[in-house]
Amino acid sequence: MTTVIFVHGTGIRQREYNDTFEIIEQKIHAQRPDIKVAPCLWGALGAKFNENRASVPLEDGTLALSQGEEDADIVLWGQLYRDPLYELRLLSLKPIKSRNPFGEKPGDILQSRVASLTPTLELEANLQEAGIAEIFAQARDTVIRSQPYKGALLTVSESDLSEYYAAIARAIAAQAMFISELQEKFPPILTDAQLRDKVVELLTLALTEAKLGLGGWLLKPVLGLAQHGGTNYIRRNRVELTDKISPMPGDILLYQTRGEKIRQFIQEQIAQAEPPVVLLAHSLGGIACVDLLVQQQLSGVELLVTVGSQAPFLYEINALYSLEYGQLLPEHFPEWLNIYDLRDFLSYVGNKIFPERVQDVLVDSRQPFPRSHGAYWTNAKTWEAIISRLP
Structure with missing residues:
Protein backbone atom coordinates (compact mmCIF):
# COMPACT_ATOMS: atom_id res chain seq x y z
CA MET A 1 0.00 0.00 0.00
CA THR A 2 1.36 3.42 -0.98
CA THR A 3 1.70 5.90 1.88
CA VAL A 4 1.48 9.66 1.48
CA ILE A 5 3.05 11.52 4.39
CA PHE A 6 1.97 15.14 4.82
CA VAL A 7 4.81 17.35 6.12
CA HIS A 8 3.50 20.78 7.06
CA GLY A 9 5.17 24.17 6.78
CA THR A 10 5.92 26.93 9.26
CA GLY A 11 3.85 28.22 12.14
CA ILE A 12 1.02 25.69 11.87
CA ARG A 13 -1.01 24.80 14.95
CA GLN A 14 -2.60 21.46 15.86
CA ARG A 15 -6.12 22.42 14.82
CA GLU A 16 -4.96 24.04 11.56
CA TYR A 17 -2.91 20.94 10.77
CA ASN A 18 -5.85 18.65 11.51
CA ASP A 19 -8.15 20.66 9.23
CA THR A 20 -5.59 20.69 6.41
CA PHE A 21 -4.80 17.00 6.86
CA GLU A 22 -8.51 16.17 6.62
CA ILE A 23 -8.79 18.07 3.32
CA ILE A 24 -5.72 16.32 1.89
CA GLU A 25 -7.00 12.90 2.99
CA GLN A 26 -10.41 13.53 1.42
CA LYS A 27 -8.90 14.75 -1.86
CA ILE A 28 -6.62 11.72 -2.17
CA HIS A 29 -9.20 9.13 -1.10
CA ALA A 30 -11.75 10.55 -3.54
CA GLN A 31 -9.60 9.17 -6.37
CA ARG A 32 -7.24 6.74 -4.67
CA PRO A 33 -8.96 5.08 -1.69
CA ASP A 34 -6.20 2.46 -1.61
CA ILE A 35 -3.61 4.98 -0.42
CA LYS A 36 -2.84 5.52 3.24
CA VAL A 37 -2.40 9.19 4.25
CA ALA A 38 -0.19 9.62 7.29
CA PRO A 39 0.58 12.72 9.38
CA CYS A 40 3.98 14.22 10.12
CA LEU A 41 3.27 16.97 12.63
CA TRP A 42 6.73 18.20 13.55
CA GLY A 43 5.37 21.46 15.00
CA ALA A 44 6.12 20.35 18.56
CA LEU A 45 9.79 20.62 17.62
CA GLY A 46 9.31 24.13 16.20
CA ALA A 47 10.04 27.48 17.78
CA LYS A 48 8.58 28.23 21.21
CA PHE A 49 9.09 30.68 24.06
CA ASN A 50 11.30 28.98 26.62
CA GLU A 51 11.04 31.77 29.22
CA ASN A 52 7.34 32.63 28.91
CA ARG A 53 7.95 35.60 26.59
CA ALA A 54 10.53 37.19 28.86
CA SER A 55 12.22 38.73 25.79
CA VAL A 56 9.09 40.64 24.71
CA PRO A 57 8.99 44.31 25.81
CA LEU A 58 5.84 45.55 27.56
CA GLU A 59 4.67 42.04 28.32
CA ASP A 60 1.98 43.22 30.72
CA GLY A 61 0.59 45.48 28.01
CA THR A 62 -0.50 48.07 30.59
CA LEU A 63 1.74 51.00 29.68
CA ALA A 64 -0.39 54.12 29.23
CA LEU A 65 0.36 55.66 25.87
CA SER A 66 -0.97 58.78 24.21
CA GLN A 67 -3.54 58.50 21.46
CA GLY A 68 -3.01 62.11 20.37
CA ARG A 236 0.20 47.99 23.72
CA ASN A 237 -0.53 44.61 22.18
CA ARG A 238 3.07 43.50 21.70
CA VAL A 239 2.61 40.06 23.31
CA GLU A 240 -0.48 39.26 21.26
CA LEU A 241 1.21 40.46 18.07
CA THR A 242 4.37 38.48 18.84
CA ASP A 243 2.32 35.33 19.33
CA LYS A 244 0.66 35.89 15.97
CA ILE A 245 3.75 36.59 13.87
CA SER A 246 6.51 34.65 15.62
CA PRO A 247 5.65 31.05 14.62
CA MET A 248 6.63 31.42 10.96
CA PRO A 249 9.95 33.33 11.25
CA GLY A 250 10.66 31.51 14.51
CA ASP A 251 10.35 28.09 12.86
CA ILE A 252 12.49 29.21 9.93
CA LEU A 253 15.26 30.52 12.17
CA LEU A 254 15.13 27.43 14.35
CA TYR A 255 15.28 25.10 11.35
CA GLN A 256 18.20 26.94 9.75
CA THR A 257 20.25 26.69 12.95
CA ARG A 258 19.03 23.47 14.59
CA GLY A 259 17.00 21.58 12.01
CA GLU A 260 18.42 18.11 12.62
CA LYS A 261 15.64 17.15 15.06
CA ILE A 262 12.96 18.07 12.54
CA ARG A 263 14.67 16.06 9.79
CA GLN A 264 15.10 13.13 12.17
CA PHE A 265 11.40 13.25 13.06
CA ILE A 266 10.43 13.15 9.38
CA GLN A 267 12.81 10.22 8.82
CA GLU A 268 11.20 8.33 11.70
CA GLN A 269 7.73 8.79 10.16
CA ILE A 270 9.05 7.46 6.86
CA ALA A 271 10.55 4.42 8.58
CA GLN A 272 7.17 3.61 10.17
CA ALA A 273 5.24 3.96 6.90
CA GLU A 274 4.47 1.18 4.45
CA PRO A 275 6.40 1.76 1.20
CA PRO A 276 6.30 3.10 -1.37
CA VAL A 277 6.24 6.50 0.35
CA VAL A 278 5.29 9.89 -1.09
CA LEU A 279 6.36 12.97 0.86
CA LEU A 280 3.82 15.76 0.41
CA ALA A 281 5.52 18.80 1.89
CA HIS A 282 4.41 22.41 2.23
CA SER A 283 6.68 25.48 2.55
CA LEU A 284 9.38 24.88 5.18
CA GLY A 285 8.37 21.22 5.28
CA GLY A 286 9.57 21.01 1.69
CA ILE A 287 12.94 22.48 2.62
CA ALA A 288 13.33 19.94 5.41
CA CYS A 289 12.41 17.07 3.09
CA VAL A 290 14.85 18.20 0.41
CA ASP A 291 17.64 18.42 2.98
CA LEU A 292 16.77 15.00 4.38
CA LEU A 293 16.64 13.31 0.96
CA VAL A 294 19.94 14.88 -0.08
CA GLN A 295 21.66 13.65 3.07
CA GLN A 296 20.00 10.23 3.37
CA GLN A 297 19.36 7.56 0.78
CA LEU A 298 15.80 6.54 1.68
CA SER A 299 14.88 3.91 -0.87
CA GLY A 300 11.29 3.73 0.35
CA VAL A 301 10.57 7.28 -0.82
CA GLU A 302 9.57 7.24 -4.49
CA LEU A 303 8.22 10.76 -4.88
CA LEU A 304 8.74 14.15 -3.25
CA VAL A 305 5.98 16.72 -3.78
CA THR A 306 6.84 20.23 -2.61
CA VAL A 307 4.05 22.81 -2.50
CA GLY A 308 4.80 26.53 -2.08
CA SER A 309 8.43 25.69 -1.40
CA GLN A 310 11.49 27.90 -0.98
CA ALA A 311 14.06 25.11 -1.43
CA PRO A 312 15.12 26.17 -4.96
CA PHE A 313 15.50 29.78 -3.78
CA LEU A 314 17.66 28.79 -0.80
CA TYR A 315 19.86 26.68 -3.05
CA GLU A 316 20.31 29.55 -5.52
CA ILE A 317 21.44 31.96 -2.80
CA ASN A 318 23.67 29.23 -1.29
CA ALA A 319 21.59 28.95 1.88
CA LEU A 320 20.25 25.40 1.52
CA TYR A 321 21.61 23.43 4.46
CA SER A 322 22.31 20.14 2.68
CA LEU A 323 23.62 21.24 -0.68
CA GLU A 324 26.09 23.98 -1.50
CA TYR A 325 25.34 26.02 -4.60
CA GLY A 326 26.99 24.39 -7.61
CA GLN A 327 26.64 20.86 -6.29
CA LEU A 328 24.23 18.52 -8.05
CA LEU A 329 21.37 16.60 -6.51
CA PRO A 330 22.63 13.13 -5.63
CA GLU A 331 21.64 10.23 -7.87
CA HIS A 332 19.59 8.64 -5.08
CA PHE A 333 17.31 11.70 -4.83
CA PRO A 334 13.74 10.65 -5.78
CA GLU A 335 11.44 12.08 -8.40
CA TRP A 336 10.54 15.65 -7.47
CA LEU A 337 7.27 17.41 -8.29
CA ASN A 338 7.16 21.11 -7.35
CA ILE A 339 3.87 23.00 -7.33
CA TYR A 340 3.88 26.80 -7.29
CA ASP A 341 1.54 29.78 -7.68
CA LEU A 342 2.61 33.12 -9.15
CA ARG A 343 0.45 34.84 -6.54
CA ASP A 344 2.31 33.02 -3.76
CA PHE A 345 5.49 35.00 -3.23
CA LEU A 346 6.89 32.22 -1.05
CA SER A 347 6.83 29.68 -3.88
CA TYR A 348 9.69 29.12 -6.30
CA VAL A 349 10.47 26.99 -9.36
CA GLY A 350 13.12 24.28 -9.41
CA ASN A 351 13.60 23.11 -12.98
CA LYS A 352 15.93 25.95 -13.95
CA ILE A 353 17.95 25.38 -10.79
CA PHE A 354 18.00 21.57 -11.02
CA PRO A 355 17.54 20.84 -14.76
CA GLU A 356 15.74 17.58 -15.54
CA ARG A 357 15.47 16.73 -11.82
CA VAL A 358 12.41 18.82 -10.92
CA GLN A 359 9.05 19.07 -12.63
CA ASP A 360 7.35 22.39 -11.90
CA VAL A 361 3.57 22.69 -12.11
CA LEU A 362 1.86 26.09 -12.05
CA VAL A 363 -1.50 26.53 -10.33
CA ASP A 364 -3.57 29.65 -9.77
CA SER A 365 -5.46 30.01 -6.49
CA ARG A 366 -6.89 33.42 -7.45
CA GLN A 367 -6.12 34.45 -3.88
CA PRO A 368 -3.96 37.42 -2.85
CA PHE A 369 -0.78 36.88 -0.89
CA PRO A 370 -0.35 35.68 1.85
CA ARG A 371 -3.59 33.70 1.62
CA SER A 372 -2.35 32.21 -1.64
CA HIS A 373 0.42 30.44 0.29
CA GLY A 374 -2.10 28.17 1.98
CA ALA A 375 -4.64 27.88 -0.83
CA TYR A 376 -3.15 24.90 -2.69
CA TRP A 377 -5.13 22.16 -0.99
CA THR A 378 -8.52 23.22 -2.35
CA ASN A 379 -7.21 23.86 -5.86
CA ALA A 380 -8.23 21.21 -8.39
CA LYS A 381 -5.04 21.74 -10.43
CA THR A 382 -2.94 20.82 -7.40
CA TRP A 383 -4.61 17.44 -7.14
CA GLU A 384 -4.56 16.82 -10.88
CA ALA A 385 -0.79 17.14 -10.72
CA ILE A 386 -0.39 14.99 -7.60
CA ILE A 387 -2.87 12.15 -8.15
CA SER A 388 -1.56 11.34 -11.61
CA ARG A 389 1.94 10.81 -10.23
CA LEU A 390 1.15 8.69 -7.17
CA PRO A 391 2.66 5.20 -7.23
Missing part, protein backbone atom coordinates in the same frame (compact mmCIF):
# COMPACT_ATOMS: atom_id res chain seq x y z
CA GLU A 69 -1.57 63.92 17.41
CA GLU A 70 1.87 62.35 17.76
CA ASP A 71 0.43 58.89 17.10
CA ALA A 72 -1.76 60.22 14.31
CA ASP A 73 1.33 61.74 12.71
CA ILE A 74 3.16 58.40 12.80
CA VAL A 75 0.20 56.60 11.26
CA LEU A 76 -0.19 59.31 8.64
CA TRP A 77 3.41 58.95 7.54
CA GLY A 78 2.92 55.21 7.33
CA GLN A 79 0.17 55.89 4.79
CA LEU A 80 2.21 58.52 2.94
CA TYR A 81 5.18 56.19 2.54
CA ARG A 82 2.88 53.83 0.64
CA ASP A 83 0.92 56.54 -1.15
CA PRO A 84 2.39 60.08 -1.17
CA LEU A 85 -0.97 61.45 -2.35
CA TYR A 86 -2.98 59.81 0.44
CA GLU A 87 -3.64 63.05 2.36
CA LEU A 88 -4.62 64.92 -0.79
CA ARG A 89 -7.05 62.15 -1.67
CA LEU A 90 -8.75 62.72 1.68
CA LEU A 91 -8.90 66.48 1.12
CA SER A 92 -10.42 66.00 -2.33
CA LEU A 93 -13.37 64.27 -0.62
CA LYS A 94 -14.24 67.31 1.52
CA PRO A 95 -17.57 69.00 0.84
CA ILE A 96 -17.22 72.01 -1.44
CA LYS A 97 -18.25 75.19 0.38
CA SER A 98 -20.19 77.94 -1.37
CA ARG A 99 -18.06 80.95 -2.23
CA ASN A 100 -18.26 84.34 -3.93
CA PRO A 101 -18.31 83.58 -7.67
CA PHE A 102 -16.69 86.95 -8.45
CA GLY A 103 -13.79 86.67 -6.00
CA GLU A 104 -10.46 84.91 -6.45
CA LYS A 105 -10.81 81.21 -5.79
CA PRO A 106 -8.77 79.86 -2.86
CA GLY A 107 -7.69 76.97 -5.07
CA ASP A 108 -6.14 79.43 -7.53
CA ILE A 109 -4.23 81.11 -4.70
CA LEU A 110 -3.00 77.73 -3.51
CA GLN A 111 -1.96 76.60 -6.98
CA SER A 112 -0.12 79.85 -7.66
CA ARG A 113 1.94 79.59 -4.49
CA VAL A 114 2.80 75.93 -4.97
CA ALA A 115 3.70 76.30 -8.66
CA SER A 116 5.88 79.38 -8.11
CA LEU A 117 7.57 78.08 -4.97
CA THR A 118 11.25 78.93 -4.80
CA PRO A 119 13.07 77.27 -1.89
CA THR A 120 14.57 79.68 0.61
CA LEU A 121 18.27 79.36 1.42
CA GLU A 122 17.40 77.55 4.63
CA LEU A 123 15.02 75.18 2.84
CA GLU A 124 17.59 74.55 0.09
CA ALA A 125 20.22 73.68 2.68
CA ASN A 126 17.76 71.40 4.43
CA LEU A 127 16.89 69.64 1.17
CA GLN A 128 20.59 69.07 0.57
CA GLU A 129 21.02 67.62 4.05
CA ALA A 130 17.99 65.39 3.52
CA GLY A 131 19.39 64.17 0.20
CA ILE A 132 16.44 65.18 -1.99
CA ALA A 133 17.49 68.56 -3.40
CA GLU A 134 18.06 67.15 -6.88
CA ILE A 135 14.63 65.56 -7.14
CA PHE A 136 12.64 68.19 -5.23
CA ALA A 137 11.32 69.90 -8.40
CA GLN A 138 10.36 66.52 -9.89
CA ALA A 139 8.49 65.58 -6.73
CA ARG A 140 6.63 68.91 -6.63
CA ASP A 141 5.66 68.67 -10.32
CA THR A 142 4.45 65.08 -9.86
CA VAL A 143 2.17 66.21 -7.04
CA ILE A 144 0.88 69.22 -9.00
CA ARG A 145 0.00 67.07 -12.02
CA SER A 146 -1.84 64.46 -9.96
CA GLN A 147 -5.62 64.10 -9.89
CA PRO A 148 -5.83 64.06 -6.04
CA TYR A 149 -4.07 67.45 -5.94
CA LYS A 150 -6.40 68.91 -8.57
CA GLY A 151 -9.39 67.50 -6.71
CA ALA A 152 -8.17 69.01 -3.43
CA LEU A 153 -7.94 72.46 -5.05
CA LEU A 154 -11.67 72.34 -5.69
CA THR A 155 -12.52 71.82 -1.99
CA VAL A 156 -10.22 74.43 -0.40
CA SER A 157 -11.69 77.52 1.28
CA GLU A 158 -10.04 80.66 2.66
CA SER A 159 -10.50 79.45 6.23
CA ASP A 160 -8.54 76.22 5.80
CA LEU A 161 -5.74 77.23 3.42
CA SER A 162 -3.11 76.45 6.07
CA GLU A 163 -4.39 72.88 6.36
CA TYR A 164 -3.80 72.40 2.65
CA TYR A 165 -0.32 73.94 2.65
CA ALA A 166 0.86 71.47 5.28
CA ALA A 167 -0.73 68.53 3.45
CA ILE A 168 0.88 69.55 0.15
CA ALA A 169 4.25 69.93 1.86
CA ARG A 170 3.97 66.41 3.24
CA ALA A 171 2.90 65.08 -0.15
CA ILE A 172 5.92 66.64 -1.87
CA ALA A 173 8.31 65.31 0.77
CA ALA A 174 6.74 61.84 0.60
CA GLN A 175 6.86 61.90 -3.20
CA ALA A 176 10.57 62.78 -3.07
CA MET A 177 11.17 59.83 -0.78
CA PHE A 178 9.13 57.59 -3.08
CA ILE A 179 11.15 58.69 -6.11
CA SER A 180 14.39 58.08 -4.23
CA GLU A 181 13.41 54.52 -3.46
CA LEU A 182 12.39 53.90 -7.07
CA GLN A 183 15.84 55.11 -8.10
CA GLU A 184 17.37 52.79 -5.49
CA LYS A 185 18.80 55.73 -3.61
CA PHE A 186 18.57 55.88 0.16
CA PRO A 187 18.99 59.47 1.39
CA PRO A 188 18.93 60.32 5.11
CA ILE A 189 15.33 61.57 4.99
CA LEU A 190 14.07 58.00 4.55
CA THR A 191 14.94 57.09 8.12
CA ASP A 192 15.45 60.39 9.94
CA ALA A 193 12.02 61.54 11.17
CA GLN A 194 13.34 64.83 12.59
CA LEU A 195 14.98 65.70 9.30
CA ARG A 196 11.81 64.76 7.43
CA ASP A 197 9.66 66.93 9.69
CA LYS A 198 12.08 69.85 9.32
CA VAL A 199 11.77 69.62 5.52
CA VAL A 200 7.98 69.71 5.82
CA GLU A 201 8.06 72.61 8.27
CA LEU A 202 10.32 74.76 6.10
CA LEU A 203 8.40 73.85 2.97
CA THR A 204 5.13 74.80 4.65
CA LEU A 205 6.59 78.10 5.86
CA ALA A 206 7.80 78.80 2.32
CA LEU A 207 4.19 78.50 1.19
CA THR A 208 2.61 80.32 4.13
CA GLU A 209 3.34 81.51 7.63
CA ALA A 210 0.54 79.36 9.02
CA LYS A 211 1.27 77.04 11.90
CA LEU A 212 2.22 73.54 10.86
CA GLY A 213 -0.05 70.71 11.90
CA LEU A 214 -2.87 68.38 10.96
CA GLY A 215 -6.07 70.23 10.23
CA GLY A 216 -9.23 69.34 12.09
CA TRP A 217 -10.89 67.72 9.09
CA LEU A 218 -7.90 65.45 8.49
CA LEU A 219 -7.14 64.72 12.13
CA LYS A 220 -10.29 62.70 12.78
CA PRO A 221 -9.78 59.96 10.14
CA VAL A 222 -6.07 59.74 10.87
CA LEU A 223 -6.72 59.40 14.61
CA GLY A 224 -9.09 56.60 13.72
CA LEU A 225 -6.25 54.84 11.94
CA ALA A 226 -4.00 55.40 14.93
CA GLN A 227 -6.51 53.85 17.31
CA HIS A 228 -7.01 50.74 15.20
CA GLY A 229 -3.68 50.13 13.50
CA GLY A 230 -1.08 52.58 14.71
CA THR A 231 2.25 52.16 16.44
CA ASN A 232 0.78 52.53 19.91
CA TYR A 233 -1.75 49.80 19.22
CA ILE A 234 1.10 47.51 18.28
CA ARG A 235 3.13 48.52 21.34
